[in-house]
Amino acid sequence: MKIGIAGLGLIGGSLALALRERHEVTAYDTDERARAAAKADGIRIVSRLDELVPADAVLVATPISAIVPALEQLAARADGAVLLDTGSLKRAVADYAARAPVGARIVGGHPMAGTTSAGFSAADAELFRGRAFLLVPTARSDDGAMAIAGTIVRDVGAAVTVCSADVHDRAMARLVAGPLATAAALAVVGAQAEPLVGAAGPGFRDSTRLAETPADLAMELLFGNSADAAAAIASIIEALIQLRRSLERGDRDYVRSFLAAARSVRGELA
């Protein structure tokens, strides 16, 4: 297929590297240095977003706040190209699709992969291998568009899961925004462990890794869906209050049951 990629950060760059063997990939980024880095890596670059079409599909891997503007610009001249974005929140894309031009073909996407490194220099053709890649049908998703999106997902080594924008965004508040909030809280409270914070073991390191999420992305993840994020944090607070009270009153049975429930959730992770 002829595939355009808008945005050459970690996700867009990794998509370009993962797809270029099997497909005719052309990419664009608003940042000239990102374009130059990708070009130096052998990726075909264009100098304007519009030049990504005509294509079979255009993957929109910009920062979240730029996704709908990019979709609007592309939809005006997509001529049948499937527009698949890769942002971590999906309601805004679904809302836009509902008012997009008839004939536009729009699918929401979210690869469940990432690192706390950013930019094309961190891109990796293997980033998506074995990961889930969520697809959200919109009012402008036909069967053919879903099939093209599914082919792209499989071609980067990921596995398709289909869900609605509402289910997606509520779930991500619990799987992404919540862990980001606790990582930050643990790090700040960990500072009270001075002079021993530098001695922290792998448990503390893993638990606080998301505190290294680039600031702009972290702000988008929290404020892009602030009601659900606040609700997720409230649920985490409630669980911690119960744990703390059980510790204070010596209720070993409650804590043991709580830990068993937590372990069982880990067991559901593939």
Add this chain to the structure above:
Amino acid sequence: MKIGIAGLGLIGGSLALALRERHEVTAYDTDERARAAAKADGIRIVSRLDELVPADAVLVATPISAIVPALEQLAARADGAVLLDTGSLKRAVADYAARAPVGARIVGGHPMAGTTSAGFSAADAELFRGRAFLLVPTARSDDGAMAIAGTIVRDVGAAVTVCSADVHDRAMARLVAGPLATAAALAVVGAQAEPLVGAAGPGFRDSTRLAETPADLAMELLFGNSADAAAAIASIIEALIQLRRSLERGDRDYVRSFLAAARSVRGELA
């Protein structure tokens, strides 16, 4: 040196594997299968705790609740052997040392390494390499005892940090018990993300990894120092309440500052 090791779980087994090239290592475990597994791996085994002495040092790597009883039993016939434990909490060891027989030589130790796997089968000679190994002097720690403990730490590839039992236990509530509590809370709240919890990405996986801590160890980490653990959890709750309120009132400046503070703590980790 002649080194005895009491307890052949993950930590004791890894110490045995890391030390046996340079030292004459003899080990013991109350569990016959653990003794057999270590013996099959070429570690010299004795069938009673007492037989670990005479030695230059005995490392006590039993579950936390068994450490002081083992120290009591060994101190009665240690004949100058340095007794170094490896538990995650140090006040009980320091308290015991203060009432131990004059002539006993006791140093508290805590290697900041581990995995959520348990038992000798998970033991790894490289487990401690590059990690901090905290040493806590007690009322029965002389300079020579500290020097022997320091040599052992360096011989397993770790770096010595010295602190008091109080500083240690308060810090560990924030670096170990707090992350364990949030991992469990995140996992339980993550279950509300069904049907998408199985699609969770590496951020959620890392953030909840400590929820796989073996149940008995997790209970000891929380209840062995429940006042400090409850205080650490209370601090985390307070931080999350501030984050949630800031999200609800749209206070982007507060959240951005909070995230920056969290990132700076990560920067202190070696």
